[in-house]
Amino acid sequence: MxxxxxxxxxxxxxxxxxxxIEGALxxxxxxxxxxxxxxxxxxxELDAGDQxxxxxxxxxxxxxxxxxxxxxNYRIEVVG
Amino acid sequence: MxxxxxxxxxxxxxxxxxxxIEGALxxxxxxxxxxxxxxxxxxxELDAGDQxxxxxxxxxxxxxxxxxxxxxNYRIEVVG
Numbered sequence: 001m002x003x004x005x006x007x008x009x010x011x012x013x014x015x016x017x018x019x020x021i022e023g024a025l026x027x028x029x030x031x032x033x034x035x036x037x038x039x040x041x042x043x044x045e046l047d048a049g050d051q052x053x054x055x056x057x058x059x060x061x062x063x064x065x066x067x068x069x070x071x072x073n074y075r076i077e078v079v080g
Numbered sequence: 081m082x083x084x085x086x087x088x089x090x091x092x093x094x095x096x097x098x099x100x101i102e103g104a105l106x107x108x109x110x111x112x113x114x115x116x117x118x119x120x121x122x123x124x125e126l127d128a129g130d131q132x133x134x135x136x137x138x139x140x141x142x143x144x145x146x147x148x149x150x151x152x153n154y155r156i157e158v159v160g
Contacts, residue, residue: 006121021122021145028144032137034125041086041121042101045114057112064108065101 001046001054002079007067008039042066054078081126081134082159087147088119122146134158 009015018037025033044061048054058076067074089095098116105113124141128134138156147154 008121008123018122024145025141030137030140030144032127032133033141034127036125037123039121039123041088041119042098043088043117043119045116047112047114053112057110060110061105061113064110065104 001048001051003044003046003054003058004077004079005042005044005058005062005066006039006075006077007042007062007072008075009037010071010073013071039072040066051078081128081131083124083126083134083138084157084159085122085124085138085142085146086119086155086157087122087142087152088155089117090151090153093151119152120146131158 015037018035021036021038022033025036044058046054046057048057055076055078058078062074062076063069095117097118101116101118102113105116124138126134126137128137135156135158138158142154142156143149
């Protein structure tokens with residue numbers, strides 16, 4: 001079973017890396033970009049066969065390791 | 081206009097960071113994870129009003145800066 005966990009910064013949390021990308025895009029001549037925020041994505045392959053078990057595993061992984069829930073949101077998608 | 085660019089490693093490219101996450105999940109007692117591959121996600125706000133122009137800007141950004149097309153794939157989604 002395949003799944004994707006997307007981790008993004010919460011609104012209001014400063015993102016210096018995103019700001020740097022904005023600046024770099026401007027320097028490279030890519031115009032029309034108002035703002036950039038960077039996040040992480042984890043493509044996970046699971047042994048679990050059923051959806052409920054897969055979601056429980058992914059939630060544990062996200063809470064324990066993949067996301068810092070103080071400053072980050074995470075979203076779980078089971079692709080199938 | 082909002083958009084998301086997702087950058088992932090091409091198949092066959094080694095992902096030591098993903099391997100490290102796999103190991104860490106095992107140590108933390110999260111079982112049932114067969115493999116992990118890490119990628120990046122960019123949430124981009126655009127000035128452009130029309131879809132075609134937005135997609136052209138995003139393609140330029142991805143090709144020039146966000147993705148290393150030798151080892152990475154990118155996917156553009158205009159969220160609206």
